[in-house]
Amino acid sequence: HQSAAAPHSAGAVQSGSPSGGPALSSVIPAPVAVRPDPRATFRLGALTVIRTQPGSDAARSVGDLIARELRPATGFGLPVLPVAPRAVPTISLLLGARDYRLGDEGYRLTVSPTSVTIRANKAAGLFAGTRTLLQLLPAEIDSPRVVRRVWTVAGGDIVDYPRFAYRGAMLDEARHFHTPSEVKAYIDEIGRFKVNYLHLHLSDDQGWRIQIDSWPRLTSVSGGAGTGVDGEGPGFLTKAQYKDIVAYAAKRYVTIVPEIDMPGHVNAAQVAYPSLTCDGVAPAPRTDTEVGYSSLCIGSDTTYRFVEDVIRELAAITPGPYIHIGGDEAQATSDADYIAFQQRVLPLVAKYSKTAYGWNEIAKAPAASTAVAQFWGTGTTEPDLAAAVTTGTKVVMSPANKAYLDMKYNPSTPLGQDWAALIEVRDAYGWDPATRVAGVGENAVLGVEAPLWSETLRTLDDIEFMAFPRLPAIAELGWSPRSTHDWDSFAARLGTYGPRWTQQGVNFYPSPQIAWS
Ligand code: TNX
CATH class of the missing domain: 3.30.379.10 (Chitobiase/beta-hexosaminidase domain 2-like)
Incomplete structure (x- = not known):
């Protein structure tokens, strides 16, 4: 894209009309x-x-x-x-x-x-x-x-017009379930910033949050009471509720991307179906927040019957182009098994006419050349990903130390985690999706996504407090031309957005970096 933008001059957000309305330039994301x-x-x-x-x-x-x-x-x-x-x-x-x-x-x-x-x-x-x-x-x-x-x-x-085609947010429905009306509220709030994809993380070690007819115990057991972190819950989306969310989102030009995480993060599925383990023994339900300990049984036919059933049923209720198959933190799966698994599963997504999407570890498998990989690292190199890009893999950028909305703002933020970084608003805004990772340039980048993991988040208020005001920063990186990138301009425009959230009843973190009006 060429960009016609006169860079927004620092802080140029005076009143635009005699009667006190906003200036024409006071828009997030910054227009072209x-x-x-x-x-x-x-x-x-x-x-x-x-x-x-x-x-x-x-x-x-x-x-x-x-x-x-x-x-x-x-x-x-x-x-x-x-x-x-x-x-x-x-x-x-x-x-x-x-x-x-x-x-x-x-x-x-x-x-x-x-x-x-x-x-x-x-x-x-x-x-x-x-x-x-x-x-x-x-x-x-x-x-x-x-x-x-x-x-x-x-x-x-x-x-x-947008710089990147994919501007996403992710909500973790597995660690704590968020109701359909909370998901809809979030869709309205992110749509304000021209975010056009909502990725729903629908399964994890703790719980399973989407009805699958051919494997009903996934939700009857692992969507039941006590399946959230710290034993909260119950909760899962019926297919009717999921379709209703998809339709609601579509009216707001937001496409839903469903994720089933595998071959790791599958403890809840194995609690419901012990046949998904290699020894056939049901593991104990887990409501702690450890990661990296569960794996599907890579050599077993049952595994692929399960995976295909889930992908087929999800594809049938998902009009959007992507099915996210997870693939992160598979520390309990050997490298060889991991690649063997992805070589079978990535093509299964294509069999149901969807594009496969996964966390950046999928780049290790050759079959990922037709997939989208979501970068969630904290560094600036990722050799497997850079290599996959040369064979066609497209990348969604979610660097955990910049784009993770569940990271604390500062050491005293009451919610969230800090394993990747503390992320103030200026940190969230201060990077470029096309130069973040060596070998992953503008043409390889499909877009950006701001994930929100919910180990520590229960209510919509919690979600909003972590998402705002960082989500608009990520949305601007995804939409606006590089030439408009300017912290003083963004900070000034964000400052005038505070009263809008207040009017909407949307909770937000009043960052001391911003002069709120
Ligand atoms: C890592 S990031 C995870 C998730 C956690 C998150 C918490 C990624 C692909 N996996 O399982 O919820 O950290 O920040």
């Missing part, structure tokens, strides 16, 4: 190009209508969503129509942008005194444009109750 026009302020009013591309159900559904988001605080009717009446202030969501630079997710947003127009090639771009529009309205727009004030949008135009 911003051209303010101080004479073109738009005022959202009681008569405003939302016009969506005639004949497009997808555009209509984006219009309905933004209307529902704008009504509570404004109290305005905001009808969604295929044609706007003459001389009425209009927010337009139109397809047919005819600008190849925008790709599938980009948009152009133009603000004039009488209209806000979002144009895109695809509805995903219209949705991204509405995420920007929300940030251009005063923070009170996120109030659940009517606020009487002037609703302005700063004038000018924005051209915007």
Whole structure:
């Protein structure tokens, strides 16, 4: 990508309109190009209508969503129509942008005194444009109750599209189960920053969190009471709940990536089915947070019947392109066994028409050349991964000392762990996905992901406290052109985001590195 961006000048987030709305440049992730026009302020009013591309159900559904988001605080009717009446202030969501630079997710947003127009090639771009529009309205727009004030949008135009195709977050459902409504809340919150994938870690040593019809004891036993860390639980997603989350996410242009972790991290599966061990003896259930002690039995046919059943059933309820098969921390599996396992299992994902995705250890297996590998190391070299990249493996960057949202911010953070690093906001922001790992350059990088492991996290409040404000930092690294990367600019824009989380009722860590407004 070439980038048209004039670098955002340090701290340039003054008010963008006479009535105190945000500046056109006060957006996270930073847009590709911003051209303010101080004479073109738009005022959202009681008569405003939302016009969506005639004949497009997808555009209509984006219009309905933004209307529902704008009504509570404004109290305005905001009808969604295929044609706007003459001389009425209009927010337009139109397809047919005819600008190849925008790709599938980009948009152009133009603000004039009488209209806000979002144009895109695809509805995903219209949705991204509405995420920007929300940030251009005063923070009170996120109030659940009517606020009487002037609703302005700063004038000018924005051209915007992502640097990387994959901008992800991960939630660990296995260590502590998080309910469907908590997962949906998180989807809304990450979508604000144009995150377009949510990876759900659905199995681990402690518990199994997704219904699999051909192996029902996975959830009846290992999704039951006491299967969370420290004996909490129960919890698992039925297929109906999973499909409902997938559909909810799709409306917000978030694709769900399910993970079943293997050949390690399988104690819960073996508790439910002792035939998945080599000696046939059921191990004890585990609710501590040790890792690296369990392994599927690599030489056994039962193992591959199990793995194929799980992949087949998951693929059938997952419209997205990826099935994540874990592959991390397999210390209880020999290297030779590990490679033999991956040589059989990676192709099984393709058999069900999905792209295999796994933690970076999968790069040891030649079959990973068609897979996506998720880098979770703390260093800047990973020879197996660099070698796999030369044969076609694509990489999602989640360096644990930068992108792990379960790491503490500082030594006194009450939640989280510190094995990879303490990660303040500036640390989370201070790296480049395309130069982090030797031999893994821009073209090998599919994108970034911010994982949130939940050994220490129970509630949605806990999740939010660890994710915000670091998740927006990772989202910006994934979306914004390298040329916009600037700590002072990011910090200033983040400072103005605080009141939005407050209005939304979203918990966040008020980092002392940020001047919160
Ligand atoms: C390592 S990172 C793990 C997880 C833990 C996490 C805690 C990775 C691929 N595996 O099993 O939950 O550390 O930070």
